[in-house]
Amino acid sequence: MEITAEQQQELIRQAKDAYIKAYAPYSHYPVGAATLWSSGKIFAGCNVENASYGLTVCAERNSIFQAVSQGERRLKAVAIAVPAEHFPSPCGACRQVLREFAEDCLVILVNGQGKTRLTRLKTLLPDSFGPEFL
Numbered sequence: 001m002e003i004t005a006e007q008q009q010e011l012i013r014q015a016k017d018a019y020i021k022a023y024a025p026y027s028h029y030p031v032g033a034a035t036l037w038s039s040g041k042i043f044a045g046c047n048v049e050n051a052s053y054g055l056t057v058c059a060e061r062n063s064i065f066q067a068v069s070q071g072e073r074r075l076k077a078v079a080i081a082v083p084a085e086h087f088p089s090p091c092g093a094c095r096q097v098l099r100e101f102a103e104d105c106l107v108i109l110v111n112g113q114g115k116t117r118l119t120r121l122k123t124l125l126p127d128s129f130g131p132e133f134l
């Protein structure tokens with residue numbers, strides 16, 4: 001396994017914790033994300049919406065940008081949690097931003113019942129474009 005069971009549990013815990021702080025007064029769809037990096041550190045983020053709707057930042061990108069701002073570059077795994085019944089699914093923009101820092105990685109999806117579904121970035125974004133092309 002590329003990450004430990006403990007790391008997986010901690011990612012899930014932090015992603016669930018993060019959606020509590022989501023600022024989502026327009027969509028009423030809170031999302032939390034937690035990313036694990038090669039340093040072993042985890043960074044959490046929530047979605048932050050704006051009255052000018054297009055300025056909204058997703059939970060995944062919020063978490064990634066915080067990590068990169070602290071010097072992280074190699075992403076190992078991400079957990080995304082919502083209180084809603086349906087499993088979350090990262091938007092296309094966030095898939096591409098995840099891809100910037102990992103050719104492939106574990107993606108853990110968590111719904112409001114606490115059920116988890118495991119997938120991979122390569123599955124969500126096949127034949128992807130990345131920094132090594134440039």
Ligand code: THU
Nearest residue numbers: 027029031047058059089090091
């Ligand atoms: N959102 C996320 O934060 N992550 C996702 O994976 C899907 C969408 C946010 C953006 C917006 O604040 C709300 O969910 C509804 O689109």
